Amino acid sequence: MSFEISVRKRLGERDIHVNFRSDAKLTAIIGPSGCGKTSLLNMVAGLLRPDEGHIVAAGKTLFDSAAQADVPVEERRVGYVFQDGRLFPHMRVRDNLLYSGRVRRTEDHSAKLQEMASFLGIETLLNRWPNSLSGGEAQRVTLGRTLLSDPDLLLMDEPLGALDMARREEIMKMIEHVRDDMALPILYVSHDPREVERLSDTVIAM
Amino acid sequence: MVTDAEIAILLLSLKVSLVAIIVAAPLAFGMAWLLARVRFPGKLLLDAVIHLPLVVPPVVTGWMLLILFGPQGAIGSWLEHWLGVSLMFRWTGAALAAGVMAFPLMVRAMRLAIEAVDIRLENAARTLGASHWRVLTSISLPLCFPGIVAGLILGFARSLGEFGATISFVSNIEGETRTLPLAIYSQLQTPGGEESVTRLAILSIALSLAALLASEILVRRSGTKRGSYVL
Numbered sequence: 434m435s436f437e438i439s440v441r442k443r444l445g446e447r448d449i450h451v452n453f454r455s456d457a458k459l460t461a462i463i464g465p466s467g468c469g470k471t472s473l474l475n476m477v478a479g480l481l482r483p484d485e486g487h488i489v490a491a492g493k494t495l496f497d498s499a500a501q502a503d504v505p506v507e508e509r510r511v512g513y514v515f516q517d518g519r520l521f522p523h524m525r526v527r528d529n530l531l532y533s534g535r536v537r538r539t540e541d542h543s544a545k546l547q548e549m550a551s552f553l554g555i556e557t558l559l560n561r562w563p564n565s566l567s568g569g570e571a572q573r574v575t576l577g578r579t580l581l582s583d584p585d586l587l588l589m590d591e592p593l594g595a596l597d598m599a600r601r602e603e604i605m606k607m608i609e610h611v612r613d614d615m616a617l618p619i620l621y622v623s624h625d626p627r628e629v630e631r632l633s634d635t636v637i638a639m
Numbered sequence: 640m641v642t643d644a645e646i647a648i649l650l651l652s653l654k655v656s657l658v659a660i661i662v663a664a665p666l667a668f669g670m671a672w673l674l675a676r677v678r679f680p681g682k683l684l685l686d687a688v689i690h691l692p693l694v695v696p697p698v699v700t701g702w703m704l705l706i707l708f709g710p711q712g713a714i715g716s717w718l719e720h721w722l723g724v725s726l727m728f729r730w731t732g733a734a735l736a737a738g739v740m741a742f743p744l745m746v747r748a749m750r751l752a753i754e755a756v757d758i759r760l761e762n763a764a765r766t767l768g769a770s771h772w773r774v775l776t777s778i779s780l781p782l783c784f785p786g787i788v789a790g791l792i793l794g795f796a797r798s799l800g801e802f803g804a805t806i807s808f809v810s811n812i813e814g815e816t817r818t819l820p821l822a823i824y825s826q827l828q829t830p831g832g833e834e835s836v837t838r839l840a841i842l843s844i845a846l847s848l849a850a851l852l853a854s855e856i857l858v859r860r861s862g863t864k865r866g867s868y869v870l
Contacts, residue, residue: 480762506765519763523781532777533767582767 435586435618436460440476440486440496442469449473457635459612459619463626464639470622471516473639474588477620478513479506491585491618512584512617516591518575520563526574527559533582549577553607569600576607580615587611587619593628608632641838645822649842652818655730656798659738660745660791667742667794668787671749693743697803704736704808732809733816737801741794748793752786753779789854796850799843819843 439452449469453460462470475481477488479495487497490511495504520529530546531537539545550556553573563571572592579587592608593601609632612619623629629636673679674686692700708715708726718724726732756779764774780787802820809816811825823839826832 478766480766506762507768507770509766510768511766513763513766515759515763517759519759521760521764521778532764532769534773535768578767 434489435491436620437487437489438473438477440473440483440488442472442476442481442483444469444472451637451639453637455635455637457618457633459621459633459635461629461633461636462620462622462639463624463629463636466624468639470624470639471590474513474590474620474622477588478511479504479509490620493585510583510585512579512582512587514572514576514579514587514589514592516594518563518571518595520566520571520574520578522563524563525559526555526561526563526566529563529574530559530578530581532578535583536581545581549581552610553577567600568595568597569603572596572600572604573607576604576611580611584617587617589619589621591623593623593625605631641842642835645835645838645842647814648817648819648822648839651730651814652799655734655737655818656795658731659734659741659798660795662734663738663742663745663794664791667745667790668749671746671753671790674746675750675753689746690743692740692804697740697801698807700739701736701804701807704732704739704804708732708735708808726809728809728812728815730809730815733801733805733818736804736808737798737818740801740804741797744797745790745794748790749783749787752783752790755786756782785857785860789857792850792854792857796847796854799846799850819846 435455435457437454440449442449447467447469449472451469451473462473464470472481476483477490477495482503483496483498485498487499488495493504494500494502495509495511496502520526521532524532527546530549531542536542536545546559547556550559553576555570555573555577558566558570558574563574566574572595576592589608593604596604605628608619608621611617612632621629621632670689674682674689706712708718710716710719710725710727715726718726724731726735760782761774761778764778765771769777799818800820801818802824805816805818806821806824811817811821817825819839819842823836823843826836826839
């Protein structure tokens with residue numbers, strides 16, 4: 434089971450209610466802006482606490498209101514690719530990629546860094562500052578930083594949202610590669626039906 | 640030329656202000672963090688109390704310090720009894736007065752710096768496995784550091800100029816509590832003290848100007864280096 438999610442959350446006037454199970458490698462969540470897609474990802478990541486329900490992902494119970502289980506964010510091993518990248522502006526690309534203690538503490542972290550950099554085609558960017566990167570470059574670095582943190586699953590919040598058509602294709606191919614070659618269940622949020630159709634057969638509408 | 644006595648006054652002023660800022664800095668940072676990040680009942684009142692020294696006549700602040708830290712005061716008698724420490728008529732009392740007067744300015748600058756740190760970056764760090772402590776030391780503090788230092792410099796400049804609270808709390812004692820502004824005041828009362836007043840005043844203005852410039856440069860530099868981060 435990749436994901437088993439049943440949560441309820443009241444945010445101001447909105448009532449977010451999500452209930453699904455999925456075994457797919459990539460589960461797509463689709464819906465109009467403001468319907469609570471990002472809130473759902475935040476609940477899976479542990480950044481937002483559901484009012485009630487449970488979240489099981491990649492075989493681990495991350496949250497269960499009945500059992501009073503709530504794994505802290507930093508222990509969830511949830512890789513979150515944010516829509517707005519969120520690279521740390523005061524660190525070079527290399528330090529962003531190696532931020533997670535889970536990769537930095539490993540002995541062969543520089544080999545892992547090189548491998549990831551060549552997979553994403555960002556070898557020449559390692560000494561750059563985030564604010565000097567283009568949108569596509571920044572999104573690749575964000576993906577690399579997330580993958581290097583050795584997550585059990587991936588959350589992607591409109592990762593193509595801020596990119597032009599040419600860059601979209603490039604990042605889309607990388608996401609397909611991650612989906613097919615790394616054993617990571619992915620929860621993918623988008624508002625674009627065509628994008629979602631290409632990536633997954635399992636589409637949840639919100 | 641500046642006389643040895645004037646150099647001694649300058650050094651005493653620097654000592655008083657430095658100690659005031661070093662002691663007040665962690666308290667100011669904690670208070671700024673509380674006001675910027677934590678929601679609790681009575682926050683508005685606490686915010687107002689912290690800002691009081693900024694608006695109350697400094698003489699009143701000095702009088703309140705006298706009541707609290709005097710030999711019969713709630714804190715003063717405790718300090719005297721348990722630690723054998725008295726702040727009355729001592730340079731340490733002058734440092735306390737300077738620190739209290741500079742406190743609101745420091746909290747204000749630090750609070751703005753903390754509020755400017757993007758919480759989304761801290762959240763991103765946590766999803767990458769960073770503990771609260773590591774998020775603080777590797778993300779929050781480095782991002783608000785220039786603002787924190789600017790707050791310290793501003794507080795330092797304010798301490799150097801402290802007059803009213805100091806003179807009413809610890810009096811005007813040569814070599815102990817007579818800092819630059821108090822020395823200028825004394826010289827103004829002394830026949831033939833005009834030249835000394837001029838030199839001390841120029842020293843004061845130069846120090847304050849240097850501090851303000853340093854603070855402004857730090858804030859600007861942090862603004863251009865980091866910029867507002869967009870993907």
